[in-house]
Amino acid sequence: MVCLRCKMVVKEELTKLGIHFTTVELGEAEVVEDISAEQHDQIKAALLKSGLELMDDKKSILIQKIKNVIIESVHYSQEPLTVNFSEYLSQKLNYDYTYLANLFSEVQGITIEKFLIAHKIERVKELLVYNELNLTEIAYRMHYSSVAHLSAQFKKVTGLTPSHFKQLKGKRRSMLDEM
Template sequence: MVSNRCKLAVRDELKKLGLHFIVVDLGEVEIMENITFEKREMLKKGLLESGLELMDDKKAILIERIKNIIIEMIHHTEQEIKVNFSDYLSEKLNHNYTYLANLFSEVQGTTIEQFIISHKIERIKELMIYGELNITEIAWKMNYSSVAHLSTQFKKVTGLSPSHFKQLKDKRRNSIEDI
C-alpha cells in the first residue's frame, strides 16, 4: 500500500469479510481475530481485484516496509528530510542496513539509493509544479547539500535541468506506484 486510496481499499475488503482491524497502515494490517483459510483466500482475491497483493513471504514484506518507510518520509512528511536513510531504515526495521540493501537489490533489481533518488526527484517535481518554494528552498527541504547537487541529480534522472522542467507546459510526473 503506497497511498491513502490503497488503505481505503484494504479497509473496504476487510469490512466486506467482517474482519475487525486494529491497524491498516502503509504495507501493514493488524487484524483482531484469527483468519480462516477461506477468508484469507477471499481477502487475497478481493485485494487483487483492487490491484493490491496480500504478501506472505517475510522477505517480500520487509521490502514493502522499506519502500513504505521511504515513500512516507519523502512524499507524506512536510518537515525537512534531515535523516540518514540507511541509519533510519536500520533503526526502524531493526535490521543491519547491509542486509536490507542486499535484499532490496536482489529482489527489486535496483538499489535502495536509486529508489530514494527516484522518489526524491518525483517529490521535487511536485514541489516545483506547486510553485510555493524556490529551488534553494526545495534543495534544503529535500536534504541536498546544494542547489548544484539537486540540479545534477535532477538532470541525471530526468534529462532536464530543474529550470527547463519548470518551463515545460506539460509537466510529466509519475504516480508513486509507478516509480
C-alpha cells in the same frame, strides 16, 4: 499499499468480510483476531480485484516495508532527518542496513539508493509544478545538501535542469490554454 486510496480499499474490503482491524498503514494491516485459511483466501481475492496484492512471505513483506519507509519519508514527511537515510531505515525496520540493501537489490534489481533518488526526483517535479516553493526551499525540504546537489541529481535522472523542467511545464500549460 503506497497511497491513501489503497488504505481505504483495504479497510473497506476487511470490513465487508467482517474482519476487525486495529490499524491499516501503508503496506500492512493489523487484524484483531486470527483469520482462517478461508478468510485469508477471501482477503487475497478481494485485494486482487482492486489491483492490490496480499503478501505472505517475509522477504516480500520486508521489501514492501522498505518501500513504504522511503515513500512515507519522501512524499508525506516534512521532518528533517537527523541521521543519514541508511541509518534511519535501519532504525525504523530494526535490521542491519547491509542486509536490507542486499535483499532489496536482489529482489528489486535496483539499489535502495536509486529507488530513493527516483522518488525524491518525482517529488521535486511535483513541487516544481505546484510553483509554491523556490528551488532553495525545495532542496531544503527534500534533504539535499545544496541547490547544486539537487540540480545535478535532477539533471542526471531527468536529463533536464530543474529550471528547464519548470519552463517546459509552463509552455505545455500555455499551449493548452490557447486551444
